[in-house]
Amino acid sequence: xxxxxxxxxxxxxxxxxxxxxxxxxxxxxxxxxxxxxxxxxxxxxxxxxxxxxxxxxxxxxxxxxxxxxxxxxxxxxxxxxxxxxxxxxxxxxxxxxxxxxxxxxxxxxxxxx
Amino acid sequence: xxxxxxxxxxxxxxxxxxxxxxxxxxxxxxxxxxxxxxxxxxxxxxxxxxxxxxxxxxxxxxxxxxxxxxxxxxxxxxxxxxxxxxxxxxxxxxxxxxxxxxxxxxxxxxxxxxx
Numbered sequence: 001x002x003x004x005x006x007x008x009x010x011x012x013x014x015x016x017x018x019x020x021x022x023x024x025x026x027x028x029x030x031x032x033x034x035x036x037x038x039x040x041x042x043x044x045x046x047x048x049x050x051x052x053x054x055x056x057x058x059x060x061x062x063x064x065x066x067x068x069x070x071x072x073x074x075x076x077x078x079x080x081x082x083x084x085x086x087x088x089x090x091x092x093x094x095x096x097x098x099x100x101x102x103x104x105x106x107x108x109x110x111x112x113x
Numbered sequence: 114x115x116x117x118x119x120x121x122x123x124x125x126x127x128x129x130x131x132x133x134x135x136x137x138x139x140x141x142x143x144x145x146x147x148x149x150x151x152x153x154x155x156x157x158x159x160x161x162x163x164x165x166x167x168x169x170x171x172x173x174x175x176x177x178x179x180x181x182x183x184x185x186x187x188x189x190x191x192x193x194x195x196x197x198x199x200x201x202x203x204x205x206x207x208x209x210x211x212x213x214x215x216x217x218x219x220x221x222x223x224x225x226x227x228x
Binding site: 034036042043044045046049089091097099100101102103104105106 | 117146148154155156157158161168169171172204215216217218219220221222
């Protein structure tokens with residue numbers, strides 16, 4: 001069984017705080033790592049696609065890094081805003097099956113005004 | 114572009130009935146994935162299909178569950194003789210090509226409740 005772990009499970013921060021969370025995945029046979037943002041009552045939406053070791057991606061106040069050799073990716077949010085409140089999912093493709101994405105359970109972020 | 118359309122959004126079935134969930138992928142997308150989200154759990158892979166072909170069904174329960182993606186029409190996830198444990202949200206996602214670089218575009222999900 002291939003495990004994709006996300007931590008922490010949930011996070012409560014104040015508006016303006018910067019925060020980060022982790023996605024851990026197998027370090028062998030890496031193919032791709034995606035980050036998705038999932039707001040309540042909506043569909044998950046893609047944030048970043050990462051395919052190369054050392055990739056760094058940025059979109060506004062949100063950025064992500066990738067280390068395929070040690071099997072982790074970090075998502076950073078600078079100056080959190082209430083509208084950042086959502087569940088952040090990572091999805092890993094690799095291992096011995098390149099047909100599917102394995103999703104972590106997500107980090108639920110709540111930003112208090 | 115209407116995105117990925119799933120219907121019904123909510124479905125209530127009694128134990129033993131059949132549930133059919135439909136997914137129309139985004140225009141131009143030929144790859145469809147079905148995921149299940151059980152209460153308090155993450156998204157679990159069920160099946161990956163291309164037009165008229167099941168590519169990977171390693172996440173599908175062996176019995177009662179089937180999926181298809183015909184040449185014409187939506188992809189259908191079919192659950193026969195539903196049981197209470199089938200109550201979950203079922204999400205469909207589509208992508209344009211087989212590639213790690215192509216993101217999944219998700220539908221809004223179909224929430225199945227089995228009484």
